Amino acid sequence: MVHSKLLFTFSLISSIFLTACNKSEAPKVETAAAEASYKADTVRIGYQRSSTLMTLLKETGELEQQLAEKKVKVSWHEFTSGQPLAEALNVGSIDVTADVADTVPVFAQAAKANLTYYVKETASPNAQAILIPQNSSINTVADLKGKKIAVTKAAGSHYLLIAALNKAGLSFKDIEPAWLSPADGRAAFEHGGVDAWVTWEPYVSSGTVVQHAKILASGEGLASYTRYYLTGHKFAQENPAILNDIVNALKEKAAWVKQNPDDAAKVLAPLWGNLPTEVVLKANANRSYDVQGVVLDDMPEQQKIADAFFNEKLIPNTIDAKSSDIYPLK
Structure with missing residues (x-):
């Protein structure tokens, strides 16, 4: 087995068919190990x-x-x-x-x-997006300057927001991030507590279908996800x-x-x-x-x-x- 070696130690702060239907065929994979091991019980x-x-x-x-x-x-x-x-x-x-x-x-x-x-x-670049309310006056990413934006720290949507802001000539310093979990971000977005919400699926589709939100930008061309x-x-x-x-x-x-x-x-x-x-x-x-x-x-x-x-x-x-x-x- 070839492993590039990088030992990390880490402390981060913060915080899914029916029974056995016909199984779809998919290619099997094997490890490089000569003999398979089931050491853990x-x-x-x-x-x-x-x-x-x-x-x-x-x-x-x-x-x-x-x-x-x-x-x-x-x-x-x-x-x-x-x-x-x-x-x-x-x-x-x-x-x-x-x-x-x-x-x-x-x-x-x-x-x-x-x-x-x-x-x-x-x-899956289209599986994350920056959402804005249906009646929002925001038309471009540049309009996010000075706005309060719900985003989950370290999530893919976090990078999407950075990439979108940078492309528009802005940085994180130009917005007010609200560090929220997806559930809390949805609640804040629904009740007008934030100007925009950056999230991922299924929250993106839920936002556009249920809450009639508009997609300001997806990850296409910005974040591969x-x-x-x-x-x-x-x-x-x-x-x-x-x-x-x-x-x-x-x-x-x-x-x-x-x-x-x-x-x-x-x-x-x-x-x-x-x-x-x-x-x-x-x-x-x-x-x-x-x-x-x-x-x-x-x-x-x-x-x-x-x-x-x-x-x-x-x-x-x-x-x-x-x-x-x-x-x-x-």
């Missing part, structure tokens, strides 16, 4: 509501069934966003994360966290077979979602707070659900994100993204 998985594939696996119990055959149990832990997920991974409260925005590992690396990239969902799955160095080294099984399950579920969008929406709607099916369909259409191994060619974009955060003095130091620990998949 339990795998603790952290996820958030936007973690579509993991949420579906949790709902169906498919992953538990597969790993139970190997005498491995699964425990599930829900988080509000990616940053607390990474924190929990670093302190050893969970073993693997579901997908988090590309910004999350950057913040973690800047804080010298213990993490390994083990798989990704390829870019690749979503990464993370684990710890030691867990990756000792449990390649568990990671292998998780990746295969993710690939199968991703294929099912893309081939059965209506069925997927019916399952997800109640899990996402009884959202209208229309919202879930729209949200899923904006996500790639293309599960692939992480490669060094992904790192220049990570470096770009890190440099942007450093320039805005949002992380204490820049990073060397190409030195990130990457778990190899064949």
Whole structure:
């Protein structure tokens, strides 16, 4: 197994079908290890509501069934966003994360966290956006100057906001950020507590369909929004077979979602707070659900994100993204 070595220690502050239908075919992956290992008897998985594939696996119990055959149990832990997920991974409260925005590992690396990239969902730039109220006088990103904007710290939407502001000749100093979780951001947006809200799916589609919000800017041309799955160095080294099984399950579920969008929406709607099916369909259409191994060619974009955060003095130091620990998949 080839691992680029980067040891992190980290402390960040702050804080998902029906039973076994026809399984979609998806290519299997194998680790580079000569022999698969099931050293752990339990795998603790952290996820958030936007973690579509993991949420579906949790709902169906498919992953538990597969790993139970190997005498491995699964425990599930829900988080509000990616940053607390990474924190929990670093302190050893969970073993693997579901997908988090590309910004999350950057913040973690800047804080010298213990993490390994083990798989990704390829870019989905339209799955995040800057929303404004239907009757807003804001017409361009430049009009955000001096405005109060709801954004989740370290989320992909955080980088989208930076990139959009920079393109408009502004910086973070030109706006008033309101650091809010997705749920709190939605509440503030609904009640007029903020002038704009930067968020991700399914909140973007919920905002445009339910609240009739307008999209001021999406990530297209600004932020690629690749979503990464993370684990710890030691867990990756000792449990390649568990990671292998998780990746295969993710690939199968991703294929099912893309081939059965209506069925997927019916399952997800109640899990996402009884959202209208229309919202879930729209949200899923904006996500790639293309599960692939992480490669060094992904790192220049990570470096770009890190440099942007450093320039805005949002992380204490820049990073060397190409030195990130990457778990190899064949």
